[in-house]
Amino acid sequence: MAFLTLQLLFRRLVLAIPILLCVSALVFGILRLLPADPVGMSLPPGATAADYEKLKQAFGLDRPLFEQYLIWLGKLLSGDMGGSIFFRRPVTELIAKALPATLELVSAGFALGVIVGGAGGLGMFAMRGGAGEHALDGATTIMMAIPEFLWAILLILFVGVSLQLLPFIGRLGPGIQLPPPVTGFLLVDSVLTGRWDSLRSALLHLVLPATALAIGLAPLVMRVLRSSLLETVQDDYITQARLRGVSERRILLRHALPNAALPAISLIGVQGGFMFGGTVLVEMIFAYPGIGNLMVDAVRNHDLPVIQAVALVYCVLVLGINAVVDVAYMAVNPRLRLAGSR
């Protein structure tokens, strides 16, 4: 299993190279079509045309587009993503600061979506034909009918503003100091340094944005798992287990659920990728300092180096989550692990 996992991850890695090259070329090319003038933006007011040409040469923008791309790519490979025009800081530094926040948010949203979706799917199946199923079914329809950014606003209005139950701005409450940085992950650093006040505050700040993200995943998982369970319990091995006197509870959890989970896992893989896209709006609405917010700022200010870098980071994250889901799928399904070894 360990060997196969490594093999799978290695294969994913090899396949990721051409994908990343394509994405980087695409992003680089499309951004050049924007009517943005990074040189002009970088110059102080009152600069001369000579200053402009000088800076343009310094940026390398006077060379052909293909050459520019290769230079950028070469620097990227050595870990240099260039400098932000707007923030006047290295792009790597900006991303290193924002990425852990986004990863924490997505992990929380992902976990919440999978747990709620899994439990809801099981619940809907267990209450099939009854009022409970109809209630849950209605709930999934409402969840899916409203886009996640609107959910974010609704959550802020109801839970944050009206009920004042949970904070909805940033990652930490006012007056709470950041824990000393160890890993860059706020939750992890808080635990490592024993800062329970910042841990509590960070967790509370995660609830609403993570919920807004999870709403994009949970109802789909619920529905797929429910219908997949309904199909699975018709299978022969379920009947045969029942004829062996296996308890209904055990039939559901040990025999039906793992088999029914397979299509749900595939779906989670696809939706997990979309979740990163969801962070852009959700982070902006909750003023959450992740790469989504960084992206919004960069787009607003035509900060091309940042846009390029964040787009690539998103691509890597989506490929990463797909690889994780593949490994999970393989762990559940022996046919993939043992294919060919009949």
Place this chain on the structure above:
Amino acid sequence: MMTLVAKGLSVSARLAGQTVTVLRDLDFAIEPGKILGLVGESGAGKSMIGRVLARSLPSGFVVSGGSLAFSAADGKVRDLVAMDGADLARLLGDRIAFIPQEPLTALNPLLTVRAQFDEHLARLGVPAGDRIARMIDALTQVRLSAPQSLVERYPFQLSGGMCQRVLIAMAFASNPALVVADEPTTALDVSTQATIVQIMRGLQRDHATAMLFITHDLRLAARVCDEIAVLYAGEVVERGPARIISQDPQHPYTRALQAANPPLRGPLTRLVTLPDQMPGLSALASLQGCRFAPRCPTRDASCETASPELRLVAPGHWVCCAPACSGSRPAVPPITRRSAEASGSEPILVVDTVAKHYPGKRDWMGRRGQGVDAVKAASLSVRPGEFVGIVGESGSGKSTLAKLIMGLEAPTAGRILIDGHDVTAPSSATRSIRLGTLQMVFQDPQSALNPRRPVERLVTQTMEAARSGASDAERLARATALLAETGLPPELINRYPAQLSGGQKQRVNIARALCVTPRLLVADEIVSGLDVSVQAQILNLLLDLRTERGIGLVFISHDLAVVRYLCTRMLVMHQGVVVEEGETDAIFARPQHPYTRALLAAAPPDELDSPWPPAPVQETLDATA
């Protein structure tokens, strides 16, 4: 003390506001160490009895009367119908065990054999430390080799026969008082069937287990069972010792079943078929009198009003038929087989040493896997009006050969000629030669017929392929002619497949292939999904088509008796190789290849006195397989 006694057992269903009696007044009993066979075609209600036992009737079905008295070794008698559900669940898998029809799907695909067997032993209360030893012992008893490594495998890594042995081992692990086996060999190859029967009988005899053996196959039941009850439309129509039921049946339905089954030896006469098919649930509600009367060849006026009762005709032999019914057997003409020499013309189809190699999948580094030789150098030729059978077990390459003939796959070596034209490589030119000459009939009419098309459009589907395009009037006229030719009532012309019975669907399937008046049909297992009485109708239809149109046939089947009935020549395939070829009668009389001999020996013979399954032959077959 009887293990299981059914008294007046009835099951009814609510159907469109009406109550339909699905099982009527069943009486039977099984004693320890004996096997009772429940024999009937689909819809007879034989599987319903197993579902009553397990209390897993489909929704809307209820036990409306009677009792099922079960007594295990403890001497307590319990009524399985009346007892508490939780108490019944405790008996299942412990005192009452089940062997399923589809072994490959009856094991959880995500768990190893060990995990599933362990779960079962844990439920039986075997301490954790003893379970693996018990497992190995049980698997050795079902003659699985290397059980230590086998338990670590997943079901998809095992063959159907191996899965069934695992399930048999699990069923007998608790030394149950009663084992219910529902068509346990139907999904398996002939040779595997013989082994499975041998293993099951062996265990059942050793443990003196009572067994309920549910099957559609009267010939197999005669071999396996001590007693047989024949079911028709939810009623026991005849019951008695297996030997008597199979050799001297009294009920017209049992006789019809027997007459519809082509024999493996002796003279061939035209199969006697019954009209129509068994009444479905909705038809049962309106049926008066004897349920078999509408199809009975010997009915009289009283049969349509009075329901007959089971009556004793000989010691232990019960028949449910009006006493007036003499049941005289109609005389049947012997079938004439036109041999290839008699027709004397050039072959329509020549397959010359074709082979099909499927390359292995590339792994992630681009290295090719081993690949499969599905067909290795197969040759055959078919003359007009000649019926050629291809016999083999699953994986023998017979279906691949059919695909090569039809041009659905391209051979990797060899040549295929139609009327002397080389059509080896599938292309648009060879396609038009093929379409005018060859047509294929597919195995499963259920999936071969587009459910959204009415019969008229289905049978004239090939007319759409013609460049000119046929007019609606032409199509209607052709469809009407085709229905008449395939023995379908004309009113079916506007029906959809869902409104047809299994036999009717297969006739539509054949009618569609006949639309462009091909000279050769390629039929891949076209009767294997049908009941015996419907199978006989289809076989006779094929013979009639030969007489009337001189059509040729490549008939692919795993069923030796059916091939013997239809085909003048036959090929035996094994692992992609044609191991024997010749006149059917000669091969049946003097099989040359050891595989052919083993295959013939594995099929249960008609004569009850010849021993079956033949143990030593069986081992050689295992060795070659």
